[in-house]
Amino acid sequence: MAKITKDMIIGDILTIDEGLAYVLMASGMGCVGCPSARGESLEEAAFVHGLDVDGLLQNLNEYLETKNA
Secondary structure (H helix, E strand, O other): OOOOOOOOEHHHHHHHOOOHHHHHHHOOOOOOOOHHHHOOEHHHHHHHOOOOHHHHHHHHHHHHHHHHO
């Protein structure tokens, strides 16, 4: 099973599972589809949006664990 890390690029995260876009958007990262956002790391994008990267990581990985259970 894939595990999301804070140094991963948003575009690569979305390639793992498109449903992760909903987790990102629900967390306050509404621009996951814009070209510049897709090239940022999760940590960079979280910083720009004022989000806690550790909490975001937990949500993303919990989504994957739940889906793959």
